Amino acid sequence: MPKIPEIALAMRLYFSAEEEGRYSxxxxxxxxxxxxxxxxxxxxxxCIVVGFKQTxxxxxxxxxxxxxxxxxxxxxxxxLQPIPVSDSLLTKLGQYPHVVAAAPFVTxxxxxxxxxxxxxxxxxxxxxxxxxxxxxxxxxxxxEPNQVLLSRAVASELQLEVGDPVFAYFVDENDVRAxxxxxxxxxxxxxxxxxxxxxxxxxxxxxxxxTVSLPAEGEEPYYSGVEILVDDTRYLxxxxxxxxFATVNHLDEDGYNVYYVQTLQEQNPAIFAWLDLLxxxxxxxxxxxxxxxxxxxxxxxxxxxxxxxQLIGTLKALxxxxxFIRRIFLTQAALLIGKGVLYxxxxxxxxxxxxxxxxxxxxxxxxxxxxxxxxxxxxGWLLALNIMTIILSLLILLLPxxxxxxxxxxxxMHYE
Numbered sequence: 001m002p003k004i005p006e007i008a009l010a011m012r013l014y015f016s017a018e019e020e021g022r023y024s025x026x027x028x029x030x031x032x033x034x035x036x037x038x039x040x041x042x043x044x045x046x047c048i049v050v051g052f053k054q055t056x057x058x059x060x061x062x063x064x065x066x067x068x069x070x071x072x073x074x075x076x077x078x079x080l081q082p083i084p085v086s087d088s089l090l091t092k093l094g095q096y097p098h099v100v101a102a103a104p105f106v107t108x109x110x111x112x113x114x115x116x117x118x119x120x121x122x123x124x125x126x127x128x129x130x131x132x133x134x135x136x137x138x139x140x141x142x143x144e145p146n147q148v149l150l151s152r153a154v155a156s157e158l159q160l161e162v163g164d165p166v167f168a169y170f171v172d173e174n175d176v177r178a179x180x181x182x183x184x185x186x187x188x189x190x191x192x193x194x195x196x197x198x199x200x201x202x203x204x205x206x207x208x209x210x211t212v213s214l215p216a217e218g219e220e221p222y223y224s225g226v227e228i229l230v231d232d233t234r235y236l237x238x239x240x241x242x243x244x245f246a247t248v249n250h251l252d253e254d255g256y257n258v259y260y261v262q263t264l265q266e267q268n269p270a271i272f273a274w275l276d277l278l279x280x281x282x283x284x285x286x287x288x289x290x291x292x293x294x295x296x297x298x299x300x301x302x303x304x305x306x307x308x309x310q311l312i313g314t315l316k317a318l319x320x321x322x323x324f325i326r327r328i329f330l331t332q333a334a335l336l337i338g339k340g341v342l343y344x345x346x347x348x349x350x351x352x353x354x355x356x357x358x359x360x361x362x363x364x365x366x367x368x369x370x371x372x373x374x375x376x377x378x379x380g381w382l383l384a385l386n387i388m389t390i391i392l393s394l395l396i397l398l399l400p401x402x403x404x405x406x407x408x409x410x411x412x413m414h415y416e
Contacts, residue, residue, distance in 0.1 A: 028303060032340050034296030035393075038289040039344025040351070042385055045285045047352045049278050051376035056275060056369050057233060059191045060264050062131030063124075063198060065105075065227030067240050068267065069093070069247060072260040078107040078122040082210055082222035083258055089247075093228060096242050098235045103128045104223040106206035110170040112199065114158050121154070121199045123168065125206020128227070132187050132200055138162050139185030145205045147184035151195035155186050162186060168199070170209055177209065190365035236263055290389065294396040297337055330397055337393045341386060352377070 071081035085104045093102035106125035111118055129141050132149055139162035142148060150160060160166055162183055170177045181201070189195055207223065230239050240263050247259040265272045352375050355361055359372035 028336075031296040031299050031303070032336060032343075035293045035337065035340025036344040036347065038293035038296075039341050039386075039389060040348040042286050042289045042389070043345065043348030043382060044352060045282055045289075046381055046385060047348075047375050047377060048373060049282050050378045050381070051374035052368075052370070053275050053278060054376050055374040056191075056271065057264070059189050059194070059369065060268055060271060061229065062135075062189065063191075063194045064264055064267050066230045066233065066236055066264050067228040067243060068225050068262050068264075069228070069243065069259050070225035070262065072258060077109075079109050080107060080224040083225060084220040085223050085226055086220050090226065092246060093226060093243060096239060096246075098230045098232055098239050099228055100231045101128060101227075101229040103227055104203065104221070104225070105227045106203060106210050106224045108170055108206055108209045108224075110168050112154070112158060113167050113169060114160065117158050119154055119158055121168075122197050123148075123170070123206050123209065124198050124200050125203040125210075126200065126227070127203045128229075135187045135189045136185050137188045139183070142184045142200075142202050142205075144182075144184075145202055146179075146181055147201070148181045148205075149185050149187050149200040150183050151198065152186050152188040153192060153195050154199070155183070179209070190371045191369045192366050193369075236265075286385070290392055293340070293389065294393060297333065297340070297393050298396060330394070333397050334390075334394060337390060341389060345386065 069083075071083045073081050090102050090104070093099065103126065105128075106123075108123045108125075109120075110123055111120050113119075133141060136149075137152060139149075148166075150166075155161065158166070160183055162185060164183050166181050166183060168179045168181055170179070181199075187195075187200070203223075207221070210222065210224065228239075228243065230236055240261055244261040247261060355373055356375040356377075361373040363370055363372055365371040
């Protein structure tokens with residue numbers, strides 16, 4: 001039992017009221033239910049929005065990495081000016097904090113053609129297959145130079161399957177080059193903006209299209225750029241700055257910068273501007289839920305005070321101060337708040353876990369870039385949310401608790 005007398009008395013009153021069923025009155029139940037629903041909605045909002053942002057960011061990074069080092073003369077298209085990429089540069093880039101991979105890549109715009117249809121595309125050459133292996137839905141990753149991956153959407157449009165041949169055409173300044181590829185596998189990310197665009201091939205295959213011939217021994221190979229993945233996007237800008245200062249002094253024979261560093265936000269500004277709007281939605285929802293929860297818990301405190309008006313009069317007659325009595329009722333209200341927060345957490349996390357493991361709620365991938373409602377558990381934010389909810393709820397209760405000071409022991413005798 002707590003040593004502070006008002007807290008000890010409050011806990012005794014609370015648990016005795018629980019046993020007698022006084023906290024099962026409709027008004028108290030409504031106040032408690034409002035608190036539970038508010039906490040549950042806030043938890044689900046954070047889990048869904050953070051999960052959504054993480055999932056979309058991972059898909060964008062899968063196609064273009066977190067950071068790219070490309071030609072300073074890039075024109076924001078996939079037809080990039082080739083740049084020299086030495087082994088020493090790749091080693092240097094891979095040694096920075098939070099960098100988990102630094103690998104060259106090639107992109108080359110072209111067109112796929114069958115007997116009955118054609119489709120514009122970008123051939124991407126890479127040796128980093130983790131993302132596409134995770135999203136592979138048929139076949140296998142390319143094992144030979146003439147093999148490629150197609151998205152399910154493109155394969156369906158061109159009526160192609162695993163093992164089928166397909167011709168690709170690439171336009172240079174004065175030439176059109178044709179290549180015959182074999183489809184080794186089909187991938188699907190749900191990100192139609194990229195699925196409709198990228199055909200993926202081994203790096204060496206795409207490099208031959210970029211530079212006509214592979215570099216001789218001792219020569220620096222040329223690629224469209226270098227893709228860099230980081231382990232934590234919170235350090236993305238810091239890492240990009242480090243890489244910028246590491247490459248800014250590489251000049252060509254005319255004294256101009258060779259390399260240009262860009263982050264995935266800079267590559268896809270529209271997507272990330274849209275994602276940033278979600279943060280505002282989260283703030284609005286949390287504020288509304290806190291107001292609803294605050295209103296309900298204030299109503300609950302007022303009911304507790306009205307129910308305990310005779311106790312208040314008796315305590316005042318015995319010499320108790322208003323501060324002493326306020327602590328009693330605030331402690332009871334705090335116990336109700338704790339109960340509401342606990343139940344809200346249990347229900348919120350249960351619903352989030354069900355969606356996390358079953359993907360029971362679907363989405364239109366063409367609109368939302370994902371085929372189901374994604375869930376993440378940012379424990380730091382969720383803990384902060386619970387602490388903030390409890391503290392703000394208690395602060396909101398300070399004003400209505402002043403009602404106690406206006407209750408006169410003499411008038412209590414006439415209260416029914």
